[in-house]
Amino acid sequence: MTLSKTIYKWLDDRFKLRELLPPIVKHPAPEYAVSNPLYCLGGTAFLCFLILATTGIFLAMYYKPTPAEAYKSVERIMLEVPMGSLIRSVHHWAANTMIAAVMLHMIRVYFMGAYKRPRELNWVVGVFLFLTTTTFGFSGYLLPWDQLAYWATKIGTGIAGSIPVMGQYISLILIGGNDLGAETLTRFYAIHVLILPAAIITLLLLHFLMVRIQGISGRL
Amino acid sequence: MAMTNKELHGTEEHEHEPVRIRGLPFFPHFLLREVVVMCLVAGSLILLASVYPAGLLKPADPFDTPSPIYPEWYFLYVFGFLKFWTYNIGPIEAKIIGVTVPMVLWYGLLILVPFIDRNPSTDIRKRKIAVVLGIIALLGILYFTYYSIVYH
Ligand code: HEM
Numbered sequence: 001m002t003l004s005k006t007i008y009k010w011l012d013d014r015f016k017l018r019e020l021l022p023p024i025v026k027h028p029a030p031e032y033a034v035s036n037p038l039y040c041l042g043g044t045a046f047l048c049f050l051i052l053a054t055t056g057i058f059l060a061m062y063y064k065p066t067p068a069e070a071y072k073s074v075e076r077i078m079l080e081v082p083m084g085s086l087i088r089s090v091h092h093w094a095a096n097t098m099i100a101a102v103m104l105h106m107i108r109v110y111f112m113g114a115y116k117r118p119r120e121l122n123w124v125v126g127v128f129l130f131l132t133t134t135t136f137g138f139s140g141y142l143l144p145w146d147q148l149a150y151w152a153t154k155i156g157t158g159i160a161g162s163i164p165v166m167g168q169y170i171s172l173i174l175i176g177g178n179d180l181g182a183e184t185l186t187r188f189y190a191i192h193v194l195i196l197p198a199a200i201i202t203l204l205l206l207h208f209l210m211v212r213i214q215g216i217s218g219r220l
Numbered sequence: 221m222a223m224t225n226k227e228l229h230g231t232e233e234h235e236h237e238p239v240r241i242r243g244l245p246f247f248p249h250f251l252l253r254e255v256v257v258m259c260l261v262a263g264s265l266i267l268l269a270s271v272y273p274a275g276l277l278k279p280a281d282p283f284d285t286p287s288p289i290y291p292e293w294y295f296l297y298v299f300g301f302l303k304f305w306t307y308n309i310g311p312i313e314a315k316i317i318g319v320t321v322p323m324v325l326w327y328g329l330l331i332l333v334p335f336i337d338r339n340p341s342t343d344i345r346k347r348k349i350a351v352v353l354g355i356i357a358l359l360g361i362l363y364f365t366y367y368s369i370v371y372h
Contacts, residue, residue, distance in 0.1 A: 024246065024247075025245070025246055025247040026245045026246065026247070027245070027246045028244060028245055028246070029244050029245075029246055029250040031244065034244050034250060034253065040257050043254060043257065043258075044257070044261055047258050047261055047262070048261070048265075051262065051265065067280070071276075071279040071280065074276055075276065078273075078274075078276060085273055085274075086266070086269055086270065088273075088274050089268075089269030089270070089272070089273040089274045090265055090266060090269040091274070092269070092274035093265050093268045093269050093272075093274075094265050096293075097261070097265060099294050103294070107354075107358070110333070110350075110354050111344065111351065111354060112342065112344075113337075113341070113342035113344075113347060113350070114342070115333060115334045115337075116334060116337070116340060116342060117334075117340065119334070120334035120335065123333060123334045124331055124334070127327065127330045127331045130330075131327065134294055134295070137292050137294065138292070138295070141291075141292055144276055145279065145280045146276055146277040146278060146279060146280055147277045147278050147279070147280055147281060147284075147286045148275075148277050148286070148289065148290075149280060150280035150281075150282065151280075151285060151286060151289045152289055152290065152291045152292075155289060155291065155299075156291055156295065159298065159299075159302065159319050159323075160319075160323070162315060162316070162319050163319050163320060163323060163324060164316055164320060166324075167319075179282070180282070217342065
């Protein structure tokens with residue numbers, strides 16, 4: 001018996017893999033979805049997310065979320081940390097690619113009418129995924145604490161703050177004071193690495209569960 | 221290999237009935253194809269990252285406003301709309317409309333899409349209104365993005 005068979009049998013004895021795996025592994029992917037590259041966009045967005053999570057963990061090992069240290073730590077990642085520049089640049093490009101892929105995925109779902117009954121709720125979850133993804137971008141933009149980061153966030157929070165009714169609370173929650181500063185930076189960091197990942201993982205679980213239960217919609 | 225399999229299955233045509241059974245088994249054929257796409261995407265990202273590394277400007281200085289300041293490209297349309305809309309409607313200030321429309325109303329509208337569009341057809345030729353509205357929305361976003369760059 002080969003090693004892989006031995007391991008399979010050992011697991012099978014305990015977890016009944018023989019009953020569990022076939023529905024997952026043999027589940028057919030419909031051919032119209034396999035042959036049309038437009039159906040790759042959701043998967044591409046997901047792959048980008050996985051790359052972002054991995055590179056993000058490495059960045060978090062060197063990044064320091066305080067106004068005094070943030071810029072220096074990013075500079076250090078770019079100049080001194082081995083592969084640091086590559087990791088940060090891949091994080092940067094994966095973020096932009098993910099947003100583009102999510103937008104194109106949404107456009108494909110819209111024009112194929114894939115949001116129609118019974119998939120209405122998956123579209124709603126999708127819109128929240130889109131919001132979460134762009135908020136990831138918004139919060140990550142501030143973290144290097146360079147001129148662009150600071151001033152773009154200043155304007156961005158200003159705009160969000162002038163939304164009627166909700167605005168003042170949004171800007172209070174985001175800025176944590178009267179002006180951008182240490183509070184803002186730690187908040188944005190917490191949002192970027194704790195709150196949004198938890199949110200997106202929950203939403204993705206729902207999203208994929210619904211796709212799995214309802215199947216991919218067919219026909220153009 | 222996954223490709224040949226697809227071709228084999230692709231010869232039969234049943235256009236208008238549910239086709240959940242036919243197709244490639246998830247493992248290994250579908251997964252193999254996914255892995256190929258994933259390698260292409262990951263490779264392109266590494267290539268882009270090596271050729272165009274992420275930038276870093278001067279450290280933040282609250283007393284020195286640089287110009288121009290651009291947000292991320294996917295927020296440009298919000299800025300564009302805010303610049304574009306200079307008309308008060310009754311007692312509502314232009315600026316309020318300028319922030320509410322691209323952020324609150326736009327997302328609200330997106331969430332409601334499946335509940336507004338009650339047409340059951342997924343045939344693109346029978347969805348003229350939805351398609352036209354979708355194209356108008358896309359052109360609008362593109363236009364306001366362009367506007368935010370040109371009238372900076
Ligand atoms: C983080 C972002 C997202 C990821 C990773 C993701 C992933 C996926 C994947 C892998 C599928 C399977 C089919 C395909 O890939 O085309 C799918 C289907 C779907 N997605 Fe997304 N998605 C995301 C965002 C969105 C957004 C923003 C919307 C729309 C507002 C959306 C609406 C849908 C719908 C309605 C389906 C079912 C389509 C069908 O059955 O043909 N998703 N998603």
